[in-house]
Amino acid sequence: MKYFLIALDIIYVERKMTSSQAVLVEARNITKTFDTVVRALDGVSIEVRKREILSVVGENGAGKSTLMKILVGIHPPDSGELYYLGERIPFPKNPIDALKRGISIVYQERGVIPHLKVYQFLFLGLEDKFTKLGRLQLEKIIGTAKSVFDELGIKCDLGSYLYELPLSTQKMVEIARAILSIRLATGEGKEGEVTPLIILDEPTAPLSIEERDELFDYLLNLKKENSFIFVSHIIPEVMKFSDRVYVLRDGKIVAHHDLSAEKVTEEELFREIVGRESYYELLARYGYGQEQPEERPTVLTVRNLTKKGYYTDISFDIHKGECVGLFGPAGCGKSEVAKTLYGVLSFDKGKIIMDGHELKAKGGPYSRIQKGLGYFSGETGKELFLYWPIRKNVSIINFEKVVRKHLVAVPVISLRLEKSLAEKIVKRLRIRAPSVDTECYSLSGGNKQKVSVGKWLEKSPKVLILEDPTIGIDVGAREDIYEVLLEMKRNGISMLLVSDDPKEYAILCDKILMLKEGMVQRVCTNEEFRGLMGL
Amino acid sequence: MSQTIVYREWLHRNLNTIVPISGLLLLIILLRIANPFFLTSWDSVITLIYGMSFFLIAACGLTLVILMGSFDFSVPSVLKLSAMIFAVLYPSIGFLSIPSALGVALVFGYVNGLLLARFGIPSFMATLATSMVAEGLAQIISGGYTRMITDPAFRAVSTTMILGLPAIFYWSVGLWLVAILITMVTPFGRAVYAIGGNLVGANLAGINVFRVRVLVFMICSLFAGLAGIFYASQIQGAHMQVGVLDTIPLFASVVVGGTALTGGVGGVHRTLLGVLIIRWLDSGLSMLAIDLNIRMIIFGAIAIVMAILTIDRRRIKIMK
Numbered sequence: 001m002k003y004f005l006i007a008l009d010i011i012y013v014e015r016k017m018t019s020s021q022a023v024l025v026e027a028r029n030i031t032k033t034f035d036t037v038v039r040a041l042d043g044v045s046i047e048v049r050k051r052e053i054l055s056v057v058g059e060n061g062a063g064k065s066t067l068m069k070i071l072v073g074i075h076p077p078d079s080g081e082l083y084y085l086g087e088r089i090p091f092p093k094n095p096i097d098a099l100k101r102g103i104s105i106v107y108q109e110r111g112v113i114p115h116l117k118v119y120q121f122l123f124l125g126l127e128d129k130f131t132k133l134g135r136l137q138l139e140k141i142i143g144t145a146k147s148v149f150d151e152l153g154i155k156c157d158l159g160s161y162l163y164e165l166p167l168s169t170q171k172m173v174e175i176a177r178a179i180l181s182i183r184l185a186t187g188e189g190k191e192g193e194v195t196p197l198i199i200l201d202e203p204t205a206p207l208s209i210e211e212r213d214e215l216f217d218y219l220l221n222l223k224k225e226n227s228f229i230f231v232s233h234i235i236p237e238v239m240k241f242s243d244r245v246y247v248l249r250d251g252k253i254v255a256h257h258d259l260s261a262e263k264v265t266e267e268e269l270f271r272e273i274v275g276r277e278s279y280y281e282l283l284a285r286y287g288y289g290q291e292q293p294e295e296r297p298t299v300l301t302v303r304n305l306t307k308k309g310y311y312t313d314i315s316f317d318i319h320k321g322e323c324v325g326l327f328g329p330a331g332c333g334k335s336e337v338a339k340t341l342y343g344v345l346s347f348d349k350g351k352i353i354m355d356g357h358e359l360k361a362k363g364g365p366y367s368r369i370q371k372g373l374g375y376f377s378g379e380t381g382k383e384l385f386l387y388w389p390i391r392k393n394v395s396i397i398n399f400e401k402v403v404r405k406h407l408v409a410v411p412v413i414s415l416r417l418e419k420s421l422a423e424k425i426v427k428r429l430r431i432r433a434p435s436v437d438t439e440c441y442s443l444s445g446g447n448k449q450k451v452s453v454g455k456w457l458e459k460s461p462k463v464l465i466l467e468d469p470t471i472g473i474d475v476g477a478r479e480d481i482y483e484v485l486l487e488m489k490r491n492g493i494s495m496l497l498v499s500d501d502p503k504e505y506a507i508l509c510d511k512i513l514m515l516k517e518g519m520v521q522r523v524c525t526n527e528e529f530r531g532l533m534g535l
Numbered sequence: 536m537s538q539t540i541v542y543r544e545w546l547h548r549n550l551n552t553i554v555p556i557s558g559l560l561l562l563i564i565l566l567r568i569a570n571p572f573f574l575t576s577w578d579s580v581i582t583l584i585y586g587m588s589f590f591l592i593a594a595c596g597l598t599l600v601i602l603m604g605s606f607d608f609s610v611p612s613v614l615k616l617s618a619m620i621f622a623v624l625y626p627s628i629g630f631l632s633i634p635s636a637l638g639v640a641l642v643f644g645y646v647n648g649l650l651l652a653r654f655g656i657p658s659f660m661a662t663l664a665t666s667m668v669a670e671g672l673a674q675i676i677s678g679g680y681t682r683m684i685t686d687p688a689f690r691a692v693s694t695t696m697i698l699g700l701p702a703i704f705y706w707s708v709g710l711w712l713v714a715i716l717i718t719m720v721t722p723f724g725r726a727v728y729a730i731g732g733n734l735v736g737a738n739l740a741g742i743n744v745f746r747v748r749v750l751v752f753m754i755c756s757l758f759a760g761l762a763g764i765f766y767a768s769q770i771q772g773a774h775m776q777v778g779v780l781d782t783i784p785l786f787a788s789v790v791v792g793g794t795a796l797t798g799g800v801g802g803v804h805r806t807l808l809g810v811l812i813i814r815w816l817d818s819g820l821s822m823l824a825i826d827l828n829i830r831m832i833i834f835g836a837i838a839i840v841m842a843i844l845t846i847d848r849r850r851i852k853i854m855k
Contacts, residue, residue: 375739413721
């Protein structure tokens with residue numbers, strides 16, 4: 001449990017930053033408007049100093065990504081000025097142009113190409129600098145790669161395939177590639193003259209807690225030579241590792257903190273991001289999970305569930321209206337257990353009994369949903385039909401509520417029933433959308449997630465499996481989703497939670513199973529769990 | 536300025552509707568110029584109906600499969616096989632040959648669906664293979680000969696005149712409407728779009744993907760079988776050339792109507808437009824005495840251009 005405690009403790013890393021550090025890039029009064037309606041950025045000014053980690057935080061839709069895309073030349077700004085080492089320069093026209101200025105970006109999702117070897121990926125698209133008469137100079141490539149890795153302190157075998165590496169190392173390779181591209185674009189040999197500026201767009205999203213720490217150690221090491229803009233909404237990370245923080249809200253900079261000079265608490269930062277109370281106060285308002293009295297009927301029983309290579313001998317009961325959490329680091333088997341219960345994965349041994357009926361190993365989600373199970377994942381791209389209007393996304397699992405039987409007993413979807421059902425959910429969850437006919441891809445991340453959870457609210461299954469229910473969404477949308485989940489819980493819907501955020505367990509769960517390497521280490525109550533986590 | 540953006544956005548969103556309609560209008564004008572007798576007499580209208588009806592039925596079935604993101608290359612072969620069974624068995628068992636032909640068609644649909652849904656074989660591969668089987672069976676059943684049926688009752692299935700129009704017109708429009716209703720208003724139709732649009736999401740939403748896939752392939756083959764029966768009745772028999780050159784025009788008419796080959800976008804209602812365009816183009820080109828091979832080249836080119844225009848690139852992350 002040690003690494004959890006380390007991760008949660010807010011250790012302020014010693015910051016040697018001083019205000020005398022030279023300003024590397026400065027953007028002044030950037031304004032950007034999309035489609036004449038949305039003002040994505042409104043007079044935003046930021047400066048990035050040499051050799052620092054600068055965080056830009058804000059809710060989804062606050063304008064973080066737009067700002068970064070302007071800096072690397074994907075979007076042109078409507079107005080604004082850009083200065084490089086105090087000298088005014090035009091905005092980059094495209095990412096290659098930005099590269100020549102020493103600015104590069106590592107995206108959250110694009111990631112690596114798993115079936116390439118490390119050195120192949122490192123020089124992907126840069127090969128023309130390493131060819132002689134059309135032939136790749138493999139020795140030179142590997143030699144350069146070696147020296148770069150030594151310099152940047154990445155320990156891995158250059159000949160191994162990327163999929164063999166841990167996710168954190170993959171991210172490091174991506175960052176190394178960004179630095180290397182800048183060096184090659186600005187001219188080799190002039191090292192030290194150009195300070196590379198690497199923009200990291202939510203780099204830690206797919207990483208487990210200890211992988212995050214590893215990545216940050218690496219970044220702190222690289223800070224000696226490079227500057228970073230770190231886009232994130234994971235507050236503890238931002239507090240722990242960055243030198244300065246800008247808070248963006250509704251396209252404006254609302255706060256700026258120099259963390260080496262002033263003390264800011266997590267709560268204060270939260271409040272600045274959302275502009276209203278944080279979910280710590282939500283915790284206080286709703287209280288924590290309680291152990292359920294034993295007399296409540298058992299809804300779901302899992303006994304000795306085993307899937308080779310993933311998890312072993314998992315046993316637990318879920319009572320009516322109870323929320324059970326599976327907690328552990330990435331790779332502990334928690335999400336595989338959740339997927340097995342919903343029938344996405346099969347199992348080898350053991351039993352799942354729901355309301356007295358044993359579930360088959362290879363039933364598939366179709367048969368599980370019939371038995372009263374539900375599954376809500378935070379990965380909206382997976383679960384939502386992004387190019388469907390909201391109403392269709394709601395009714396896809398609620399056909400029985402929108403169908404009328406006409407002649408010859410053919411079920412016919414009634415547009416009126418469908419619309420009123422969707423409108424109810426849009427209103428209940430405060431989904432910001434022009435109408436229920438709005439296609440889901442045009443909604444913000446939080447609102448997409450609300451559509452996802454809303455359809456289950458209407459379905460009201462007996463057991464709802466939650467996998468990272470609030471991943472990647474802002475604090476405001478989080479509150480709305482917790483509120484709905486807690487209401488469902490009060491109405492007697494049982495839940496199983498799998499997540500990375502211990503606070504989520506504290507809010508939702510009554511009983512928590514600690515998993516490690518596919519086995520249950522201990523079962524604790526909400527109170528014990530909070531004690532362990534220091535919450 | 537903003538007006539232009541709104542206008543452009545609208546144009547972009549409705550491109551797959553505007554292109555087929557304006558294409559059809561353009562085609563009518565061109566055909567009218569090239570042939571002064573085009574659509575001037577009732578007879579020419581009836582000829583057009585005969586030329587299009589069986590084709591529309593087959594195309595409707597195919598549209599369902601394409602909406603689901605799959606392919607069915609066996610449609611022309613199943614059409615031929617069912618026409619052949621109908622014609623070969625008719626002299627001995629009469630109209631009982633219709634259920635026999637449709638039964639065989641359904642078996643082909645079931646096998647196609649099973650190969651995809653149970654064994655995970657990509658549908659274009661599976662259906663190419665089953666189309667070979669259907670071709671072979673048709674050859675064996677007919678012995679390679681053309682089967683002519685002179686019984687007026689056989690011919691009446693398609694050609695009975697009702698209110699001045701042949702029966703096949705009502706059959707095809709009726710089946711077209713049925714297919715539209717299935718896709719537009721039933722949960723089953725929603726499931727077809729869901730599978731075509733986001734397979735993982737459809738599975739997570741508790742859609743019985745296996746059942747829907749098999750059923751859609753069976754419906755497609757049933758429509759192909761019906762098309763074969765009406766066509767056999769219309770031409771008074773069956774021969775080995777039935778449906779031979781129809782694969783590309785069938786796919787072209789689905790795509791020209793605005794249904795994307797990637798699945799999830801479009802609809803059966805659009806296929807009527809595509810069929811009108813492709814069949815009119817075909818008959819127009821043959822009226823102008825353009826060589827069959829050149830016609831095939833033109834159809835191939837049109838199919839490619841329309842595929843480019845209708846595929847919504849936002850929805851495709853990776854193209855392989």
